[in-house]
Amino acid sequence: MDLFLQQTTNALALGGTYALLALGLAVVFSIMGLINFAHGELMTIAGYVLMYCGIAGVPFVVSVPLAICASMVAAVLMERIAFRPVRNGSGATMLITSFAVAMILQVLFQNFISARSQAVLLPAFLSDSFKIGGMVIGVNKIVAIVATVVMLIFLDRFMNHQKTGIAMRAAAEDFAVARLMGIRANTVIAGAFALSGLLAGVAAVLWVSQRASVDPLMGFTPVLKAFIAAILGGLGSLRGAVAGGFTLGFIEVYLAAFLPPELQEFRDPIGLCIVVVLLLFRPNGLVPSSVLKAVKV
Amino acid sequence: MKHVVLSTFIAASLAMPAAADTLRIGTATAQTGALAYADAPTMLGMKMAVDDINAAGGIGGKTKIELVEKDVRSDPAQTSIAAQELADDGVSVIVLPGDSDPALAAIGVVGAAEIPAISTVASSPTLPEIGGDYMFSNFPGDNVQAAVSAKWAYDQGYRTAWIVYSPDTQYTTMPLYFADVFTRLGGKMLGQSTNTLGQQDFSAIATTIAAQDPQPDVVMTSAYEPDFPSLLKALRAAGVTSQIIGSDGIDSPTTFSLGEVGEGVVFTTAGFPTPGSALEKFNKEFEARYGKAPDTIYSAVGYDLIKVIEAAVLKAGSTDPKAIRNAMASLENVQGATGTITYAGTNGMPIRQVSLVRVKNGAREFVAQPTPDPALIPEPRME
Numbered sequence: 001m002d003l004f005l006q007q008t009t010n011a012l013a014l015g016g017t018y019a020l021l022a023l024g025l026a027v028v029f030s031i032m033g034l035i036n037f038a039h040g041e042l043m044t045i046a047g048y049v050l051m052y053c054g055i056a057g058v059p060f061v062v063s064v065p066l067a068i069c070a071s072m073v074a075a076v077l078m079e080r081i082a083f084r085p086v087r088n089g090s091g092a093t094m095l096i097t098s099f100a101v102a103m104i105l106q107v108l109f110q111n112f113i114s115a116r117s118q119a120v121l122l123p124a125f126l127s128d129s130f131k132i133g134g135m136v137i138g139v140n141k142i143v144a145i146v147a148t149v150v151m152l153i154f155l156d157r158f159m160n161h162q163k164t165g166i167a168m169r170a171a172a173e174d175f176a177v178a179r180l181m182g183i184r185a186n187t188v189i190a191g192a193f194a195l196s197g198l199l200a201g202v203a204a205v206l207w208v209s210q211r212a213s214v215d216p217l218m219g220f221t222p223v224l225k226a227f228i229a230a231i232l233g234g235l236g237s238l239r240g241a242v243a244g245g246f247t248l249g250f251i252e253v254y255l256a257a258f259l260p261p262e263l264q265e266f267r268d269p270i271g272l273c274i275v276v277v278l279l280l281f282r283p284n285g286l287v288p289s290s291v292l293k294a295v296k297v
Numbered sequence: 298m299k300h301v302v303l304s305t306f307i308a309a310s311l312a313m314p315a316a317a318d319t320l321r322i323g324t325a326t327a328q329t330g331a332l333a334y335a336d337a338p339t340m341l342g343m344k345m346a347v348d349d350i351n352a353a354g355g356i357g358g359k360t361k362i363e364l365v366e367k368d369v370r371s372d373p374a375q376t377s378i379a380a381q382e383l384a385d386d387g388v389s390v391i392v393l394p395g396d397s398d399p400a401l402a403a404i405g406v407v408g409a410a411e412i413p414a415i416s417t418v419a420s421s422p423t424l425p426e427i428g429g430d431y432m433f434s435n436f437p438g439d440n441v442q443a444a445v446s447a448k449w450a451y452d453q454g455y456r457t458a459w460i461v462y463s464p465d466t467q468y469t470t471m472p473l474y475f476a477d478v479f480t481r482l483g484g485k486m487l488g489q490s491t492n493t494l495g496q497q498d499f500s501a502i503a504t505t506i507a508a509q510d511p512q513p514d515v516v517m518t519s520a521y522e523p524d525f526p527s528l529l530k531a532l533r534a535a536g537v538t539s540q541i542i543g544s545d546g547i548d549s550p551t552t553f554s555l556g557e558v559g560e561g562v563v564f565t566t567a568g569f570p571t572p573g574s575a576l577e578k579f580n581k582e583f584e585a586r587y588g589k590a591p592d593t594i595y596s597a598v599g600y601d602l603i604k605v606i607e608a609a610v611l612k613a614g615s616t617d618p619k620a621i622r623n624a625m626a627s628l629e630n631v632q633g634a635t636g637t638i639t640y641a642g643t644n645g646m647p648i649r650q651v652s653l654v655r656v657k658n659g660a661r662e663f664v665a666q667p668t669p670d671p672a673l674i675p676e677p678r679m680e
Contacts, residue, residue: 003508006535010500115333117522119554127558129534136507138534141500210497212526213551217330221495256490256501264491265464 002134007257013141015249016148017206021226022233022241023155024199030172030236030289031192032087034094038078038101039226040219042197045105046071046204047120047214048113054121068201075197076190087189102219109216117215126209144206151202152242155195159238164191172236232275234285243286251275320356320616322347322606323365323383324392325403326417330371331495334522334549335395335595339417340366342599342634343392345586350603356610362603369394373402384410389616390606395436395595397421397467400428407431413622415605418567418598420545421467422677425645431622433645435602435638436545439467439519442565443474444673445651446517446542449563449665451482455514455540459487459506461528462518465494470678471519471544477675479517487513492524499528503535513539521546526555533558548593553659562656566594568635569652569663579634594635601633605640605647 021039028036046067053063082101086093129138159165164187170178171188179185207222208214225248233244251274255267263270278286324343326336347362355361365388367379376394380403383391391407393400395418407414408429415433416424422438450458458479460472476486487509490502506516516539520528525547532541543552543564552559570577579597584590591597608631610616613624626645630637636650653664 003504006504006508007501010498010504014498014500110329115329116337117334117549117551119551121554122556124557127530127533127556129536136534136536138500138531140530140534207497210527210530211523212530212555213523215334215523218523221497252498253501257505261489267491268493 003257006135006137007253009135009137009141009145010257011250011253012246013144013249014253015246016144017203017245018225018229018249019242019245020148020151020199020203020206021222022229022245023151023238024196024203025223025226025230026233026236026238026241027168027192027196027199029230030238031168031175031189032083032094033091033236034083034098035227035230035235036078036083036196037095037098037223037227038082038105038219039196039200040221040223041102041105042071042075042078042200042219043204043207043222044109044214044216044219045074046201047208047218048109048118050205050208051118051120051214060123064205067205068198071201071204072194072197075193075200079190079193083193084186084189102223106216106219113216115216117213119213120208122209122212140206140209143209147202147206151199155238158195164188168192168195228272228275232278232285234288237285237287237289240285240287240289247278247286248275318355318360320360320362320390320606320610321365321386321388322362322390322392322603323367323380323386323388325367325369325376325379325383325394326392327371327376327394327396327399328366328368332371332394332396332399335418335546335593338591338593338595339395339599339602341587341591342583342596342601343603345583345596346600346603346607350607356607360610360616362607369399371396371399373399376400377402377406379403380406380414384412388412389610389618389621390415392417392602393419395419397424400424400432404428404432410618411622412618413609413625415602415625417602418545418595419468420471422646423467423679425643426677427679428645430626430645433625433640434647435598435605436647437565437567437649437651438646438674438677439471439544440474440675440677441669442544442651443471444478444669444675445653445667446544446563446565447475447478447482447484448667448670448673449653450515450517450540450542451479451484453540455484457485457487457511457513458515458517459509459513459539460489460517461492461502461520462489463492463494463496463520463524468546469494469519472517473678474675475517475542478673479515481673492520492528494524496524497527499524499531500535502528503531503537506532506539507535507537512537515540515542517542519544519546522549522551526551529555529562530558545594548595548654550592553656553661555656556659559656559659563664564654565651566654567598567652568594568650569654569661569666571663571666574636575632576635597634601631601635601638604633605631605638 049067049070229244229248234240369375376399391414393416400416420436462472463469545566548566609625613620628640639648655662
């Protein structure tokens with residue numbers, strides 16, 4: 001039983017990180033219809049800020065907000081420089097643009113920082129653990145779970161009670177009508193990117209504190225996971241992104257924990273099969289977006 | 298047809314005169330991407346060796362070395378293309394990336410062109426076996442490293458072990474060799490876990506190992522960054538106190554900057570700068586040249602690679618690829634930066650030193666440099 005509870009804690013921590021990542025994709029998608037594959041590079045940027053802060057001896061409590069801010073600024077700049085000119089382009093145009101942004105950033109990291117992985121100095125307490133009952137829980141798990149809960153509460157308040165948040169929800173529902181009501185498109189879109197940058201920044205801190213290094217290509221895996229989680233949850237739906245993230249986290253951890261050893265090699269394909277089966281039963285995702293033109297079956 | 302004849306003629310006329318006083322070495326290595334962690338520092342060592350040799354007048358005082366560099370971005374397909382371009386360019390030796398899988402992608406090219414190829418730091422003993430006569434390796438084999446670390450673990454009194462490996466690449470299956478040797482010595486394997494390359498979260502594996510009662514004495518893995526730090530942190534956070542044994546892939550700055558978590562990790566690698574050793578001298582020269590000490594053993598191994606080619610050219614007395622290949626296969630006790638290197642009597646997997654290193658206070662601590670017992674070294678495993 002302890003083992004099950006402990007693996008559930010692991011699943012919650014991983015699922016939470018995936019949920020933050022998927023939310024970052026969903027916020028932008030719900031408004032622009034763009035899947036931003038450069039989302040992972042926002043994480044890489046935050047990771048490099050953590051790395052440089054570590055080298056410069058900046059305390060962790062300062063470097064974390066700095067890293068998150070850097071990711072937000074980068075997200076807004078990304079929108080201003082790369083996505084605004086193609087805003088009225090087709091979905092494919094925007095998708096290709098996001099791939100281009102991701103690749104350009106990766107090459108810049110490779111050439112101006114290093115092609116190799118760089119170590120990130122982290123405070124020792126993140127590797128500690130403590131005992132609750134019969135369970136040993138790592139500090140980084142607690143941090144991941146707390147950070148996810150705080151971000152979800154913040155997001156809920158922001159979307160339901162803040163003017164910009166409400167405007168974003170309106171824009172997600174019907175952008176044309178929202179603009180007729182006097183909502184500025186630029187503000188809403190820039191806001192969505194800033195929000196996705198914030199989510200990427202928080203996720204990056206959690207991600208990097210596990211791996212203790214950053215490399216130019218590190219954004220690929222998280223954005224892939226986020227994409228799967230967002231699809232599983234229902235593309236464009238924020239609640240769906242959270243549900244998808246947690247589901248994916250639970251699937252991955254439980255398979256790694258409880259699949260018999262001889263099947264462990266097939267863990268990833270089995271996990272993806274479960275996702276496909278879930279989608280067969282719920283083709284629009286776990287919590288479909290109410291406004292996007294979803295597939296009717 | 299006319300074009301083919303003409304271009305062959307041009308290629309021949311360009312390559313031939315140059316061959317008389319210049320040895321052209323083509324490098325199709327991974328300067329970017331997932332394998333840059335190994336190939337980028339290797340290249341620094343190679344360049345240092347080339348400059349040293351050229352400054353002394355070239356190989357044997359007459360043949361200057363020229364590097365023709367291509368970055369393959371850690372991609373097997375790109376490696377094959379780059380190797381073909383280098384072969385067409387008429388180079389005498391091709392240097393391939395530091396992992397068996399991209400290196401294997403170039404087999405067809407080097408075999409057909411009959412140009413000797415040598416991988417920077419690939420350590421899978423299957424590489425030269427599958428690669429044929431023209432494929433050489435430049436690193437202590439996975440099976441040799443595993444034999445050394447398993448023997449060490451057993452001699453320390455450790456009797457139970459757990460391995461974490463990934464079937465994704467040849468290199469990350471090294472723990473299977475470890476399990477083989479460890480059981481033959483009389484140790485007991487408590488279990489094994491697999492991970493995928495680039496896996497971020499190891500908490501499920503760590504919790505499983507922590508739940509063993511009693512915990513294994515040793516956890517052995519050949520994961521490297523970014524996987525290794527994640528695994529190690531997860532193990533320690535889950536309360537696993539076992540001795541962690543790794544391999545040369547973690548001979549990198551990240552491992553030494555992990556703080557408390559990294560302390561006590563032991564890994565096998567291709568050398569240690571003991572006082573008065575060739576490696577100590579190399580490290581000093583490297584620092585004088587690049588302004589900082591080498592991050593990893595790979596730079597010294599890159600230096601060795603050029604020294605091996607130099608020795609082969611000297612022995613062959615020509616820069617003809619075929620002659621170099623035959624000479625290389627018969628080399629004995631070439632003095633490199635990490636020690637001596639022998640190819641004679643092997644299938645292309647060199648006999649080189651293996652050192653055991655422990656992480657202590659964020660730095661390297663020498664553990665041992667044993668000569669592995671040949672009877673303990675497992676047969677290469679075809680996957």
